[in-house]
Amino acid sequence: MGGDDRIVYLDNAATSWPKPAGVADAMAAFLRDSGGNPGRSGHRLSIAAGRVVAEARDAVAEALGVGDPLRVAFAANATAAINAALFGVLRPGDLVVADGMAHNAVARPLTELGRMGVSVKWIRCGRDGSIDLAHAEKLVRGTGGRAARMLVVTHGSNVCGSLAPLGELAGVAARHGATMLVDAAQTAGIEDLGLDSLGDAMVAFTGHKAMLGPGGTGGLAFSRGADIGRVRPLVRGGTGSASDSEDQPAFMPDRLEAGTANGPGLAGLAAGLGWIAGNGGRGAIRDRELRLTEALVSGIAALPGAAVYGPEPGRPRCAVMSFTLAGWSCSELALALDERYGVLCRVGLHCAPRAHRVLGTFPDGTARFAPGPFTTEADVERAIGALAELAAEGGRA
C-alpha cells in the first residue's frame, strides 16, 4: 500500500480510531475465555467476567479522580449517563442551569424536562466558546431565594474544543447548594478531572473517545461529596444482589446498573485505559494532541478564505478544532477531503446546534478536526496541505 493510500483520521471527537491493538484482543478474550455473566453466578466463568468488569471500574475511577471505584456506575454511553442524572435528580419546579456549548445529549433531555415543568436557564458563552462565569453565578443563584438544583457543564466542547473551568464552576455550584453534572464526553480519559475535588458533582463519561475503548461503554461517576441517594434510578431490574427484594437496591453501583453489563465492551475499555497508562499517561498524550491541535489551528488560520472558531492560541482547550473555508460548503469539503486526500473529519452541526449559535456558525456548521493519540505530525501536514489545495481551487458550494 502506497503512502498516499493512508487514511488521515481526524474524527477522534466522534470516536477514537484506531484503538490500541490490545482493545480488540481483550474483547475477543472476554468472549472466548471469560464469557460468564459478570456479578451474577458464582462459577468460575462468571467470576472471571466479574473480575474484568472490576478492573474496568478501577481504571475508570483512577482516570476520573474518584477515590472509591464503587462510585462509578457503568452505562451504555455518556448520553445514557446524562439522562440518568438529569431525569434522576430534576423534578417539576426545579431550576437547572446549563452552558451554551451543550451537546444535544444535554439539550434534548433538558428540553423535555422543560416541558415537564423544570425551569431551564442557559449560561451565555463568548464567541470563543468560553463560559461567562458572572452570568453562571447569577443564574445558579436564581431569583426569589430559589437557587438552581443543578448546574450542567460541558467540560470540553465537541465543536470548537473550548474547555470549561471546572474548579470555578464547582465553586459557583457550591455557593448556592447546587449539584454539578459535568459532560466529560470529550475529556474523560485524557484530562485530569479530579472529580473528588469538585464538591457535590457527577461526571458523565463515554468509553469510546479519549478512553480508547469500544462503543457501548460509558457511565456516571460521583464525587466523594455527592449525594447519590438523590438520584432516582431510571432503569430498574436485576443486579445479582438483594434478589429477595423487588425494590431496586439503594447501594452503588447496583442502584444505577440494572441489567447485564457490557462485559466485552468493558474488557476493551480496561485495555484502552491500560494502554494510556502504559504510554506516558494522560498528561503526555494530551500535551501531544494539543500540540497537533495548535498546529492545525495556526496552519488552517493562515490559509486564504479560512476561518477558525474557538479558543485563541494558548487558551485552555481540548484536542478539537473547527473551521470553514470560503466557497466550500461543509459537505462538499468533507467529500473532497475524504475522496481526494483520505482525510476523514466530521462536518455540520455535530449534534450541538446551540454551540454553533454561540460560534456564529448555525445553521451551516463547520468542518471539525480532532487528532488522537495515533495522529502524527505528517498527518497534520497532509491535512493542511489538502486544505491549501482546496482553498486555491476556490471552492464548491
Next chain:
Amino acid sequence: MSGRYGYVLFHTSAAAFRAEKAAREPGASGNRPSTGARLVPTPRALSSDCGVSLRFDLGEAGAGDAERAMRALLDARGIPFDRIAEA
C-alpha cells in the same frame, strides 16, 4: 483439621471483586488476611441471595485473628461489606 471458613458477605458484587483483589495483593501490610481468599457462591445457609462471597481460611487456632485481619483489610481499603460469617 481444615474446612473452617469465614465468608465476607457483600451487598454488591462490585465490592466483592475489589475485596478479592485487595486480599490477593502480594506482599504489603500486616492487614493481609490468611491466604486462600477466593470468591465462591454464597452458601445458602448464609444468604438467599445469588451472589458471591469472599471465602477465607479461618486457620487452626484463633479464628478471631483471621477475621480481624480481614476486617482490617476491608476497612483500610474502604470496601463496604454486609457482614462476616462462619460456615
